[in-house]
Amino acid sequence: MIATNTNERLLQIAVLAFGLIAPFLFPAYIQQIALLWIMILFALTWDTMGGQMGYNSLGNIFFFGAGMYICAVVQIIVGGYDVGEYTAAFGAIKVDITDTQYFTGLFIGLAAAAVGCVFLSIILGFFFFGLRGPYFAIGTLGIALAAGELIGAWRWVGGGSGISLPLYPGSDIFPGSADEEGLFFYFLCMASAVATFLFFRWLYKTRFGLALNAIRDDEEKAEGMGIHTMRYKTVAWACSSFFLGISGGLHGNIVHFIEPLEVAFPTITFGIFMVAMSLLGGKGTLWGPILGAVLFHVIKEVTWTHLLGWQWVALGLIIIVNVVYFQQGIVGWLMERFPERFGIRVETDATAQGKGGAD
Amino acid sequence: MWGSIEVLLSLPAYNVGLILNGLCVGAVFALAAYGLALVWGVMNVKNLAQGEFVIMGGYLAWYIAKTTGMNPLLTLPIVAVLMFVFGWAIYVLMIRRVVDKDLFTSLLATFGLAIVMQQALNLAFGPEVQVAQFGRGSVSMMGGIVSILEIKFWAFGMCILLAGAVVAFMKFSRMGQAIRATSQDARAARVMGINTDRVYAFTYALNSAICGAAGVLVAMIMVIQPYYGVTHSVRSFVIVTAAGIGNLPGVIMSALGLGVIEQYSGFVLGAEFQVATVVVMLLLVLIWRQYQASRIRQVVR
Amino acid sequence: MGNVIEVRGVSKAYGGVIANKDIDLNVADGKITGLIGPNGSGKTTLFNSIVGFHPIDGGSIRFDDQEISTMRVQQIARLGLLRTFQQTRIYGKMNCVQNMLISIPHRKHRFLDMFGHSTAADREKADSLLEFVGLYGKRMLPAGDLSFGQQKLLEFAMALMNEPKVLLLDEPTAGINPTLINGLIDRLKRANTDFGITLLVIEHNMRVIMNMADTVYCLAHGEILASGAPEAVQNDQRVIDAYLGAH
Known part of the structure; x- marks a missing residue:
């Protein structure tokens, strides 16, 4: 655990309070802050695979996109349209659905996105968990690239020209607010990010967390000890894609x-x-991924517009510098600096009791 | 789609055209793939910026040819030298620090490099698709049914020449021998007094030069655009993964095969499936390799 | 008492190099069986064949009257046949307690047990085993920070945590300070007597194996050279020749 329990509790409350107040304090930046919650979700779900389990996926974005498409298709169907006709008309259909249809469509869509992504992750896991290290990274990158290309050629879901989604109808969830839609999706994003955090926090405290770390440190040893590695890996990817699917549906x-x-x-x-x-x-x-997401997103949003076309170069440089010179990250650096704070210590009293050991 | 297949079945000459085209293009893929196998095998760096090196070489050729009026094919030695220097600089600036780190580090660092290079090329040369004009027409064969750009044959010849030069270099020169020794056991090589840092720098620079040369040919027989590098990177990975590292004949065969497959998919499915074909090939090769490995109770690592 | 492992006619070649040729070997239930032989005689290859690390070219391996030569590593491990590695392998970034807690016997696990918390009994057992190997004071340190010898002891403790029926130990005393070897022999014997674990031990150190084993097999050039009681094998002229290189 990163800090003592009281400190962590305070941190949680602070983040939660900020999340609840922020859209009212900075109404102009609702979308950016909503995106920040999605970024936190991204970082947390990636870290389950890359950080905790050591399976560095470069294609987790696949589940984001898959969730987005699944959600959209379900929304169209619930709205009472034929998907092929809807996409073929490319926005020419005047979308006319009731408020109830919109909200049921949205929530069924989000649920379908989550469940659908879990299914996809199980299938992909079956085919790609025999790959280790760099091969897994390249393979997952391939999955994401292939998905983009193949969806682009699939007419039924609109191909390369995409889908316009039904517009948010007026409702009275936030009476008197200027940006009702913004608030609505903001809180959905926040809720899904918070749910992701709470879920993984719980997960890492169970045996599951230990097994993931064991697979990361030495998968062959873990197999040799009889750990159901395939089961753990598949479930880990499924959990991560569950939340990614929801984030995709929301972002769409x-x-x-x-x-x-x-x-x-x-x-x-x-x-x-x-x-x-x-x-x-x-x-x-x-907490590392959360901290990273906040820093990264804030830096990006603040500096982006001032870089005049050089922003992507800057992004690449950030990645290079980060990977090459500062791989342990901020929390990792703190752990190296202050190991005692993280419970890494020798218990001298106990050593005396359990004596008769090696060296 | 079925129409295209019918054409292929009823007019066998079309197949000849596709295969010849595929072999010429595949030969160029083999160059970049060989470069990847080299850095992968010698210094254990998975260079995801491979395709960007190719595209950069292409842009250099295009730019030199445009400004000086040279034939782009003649710019090949100049580009190779420039790319060699560029590769050396990249090694000194970043690759040196990732060589002995874990495998994902090199992959991610070079992915970052790929992003930087794409954007830099975009800022320097603009996002338009470019072709370096070789200026000689097509060769007609089989009564005019098959017509192939003359440059493709030149490119094929250049590939053989370059590959032969590189193989001879690895075999007979002192640096080549040092590279091979280092790839077998870097520690032993160091103990024997080989300056492995220099060997790594040279290997990376050599890869960059090979990619640059491939890029010159790509600029003439295909098209270049700042963001097209990814596909070339994926091609290199497909080829090397299918062939295995340190298997030169395998690399050549897979590259030629990939070239032919791409031509057929382009003809049958349409040009918009070009990237999809390459990426799906990558997935298939990876699945196939896993199946092979699982039969001897192993995994692909 | 019966044999818990029966190896019959097992062969394994790497390319042209024959590492194991027609090996027959029995591990008696509840006993300590030793496996000795010069470097490169195929001991570790045989270990790897038994635990399913690689496929064998021919022969049969039975564990508890069940053919295991085509099973995968995890399945074999879950049957209760475990091995330690010559080059010690532990989970380096996790602390010792975590290393122990994840080594619980997974064969008893159903799907939902993945999400269970470690029980108080698990923790107690982990602590007592860490004390058994003398690592209790270092239990909160990352296992990767321990010395080689300590890692070896930790790996041994992890194996005990798993409650195997049979434990295959690959050179348990290699790299351990000679003054501590007696303590280690004592612990291995206690693992056998107190925990009832059958042991198959690869060992270079003759003194260790003569002290411990009930039966000894000697391997040379991939074949079984001699087998029987420790004294008999030790005095076998062929074994002496093999060790002194007269072969």
């Missing part, structure tokens, strides 16, 4: 328009941000 509805290469499967933007954020904060820790 926030941007209203989805298409395969830039929005749904943005391998070299969101896909690599996940990795960069986890590494920046410190992979394999609970």
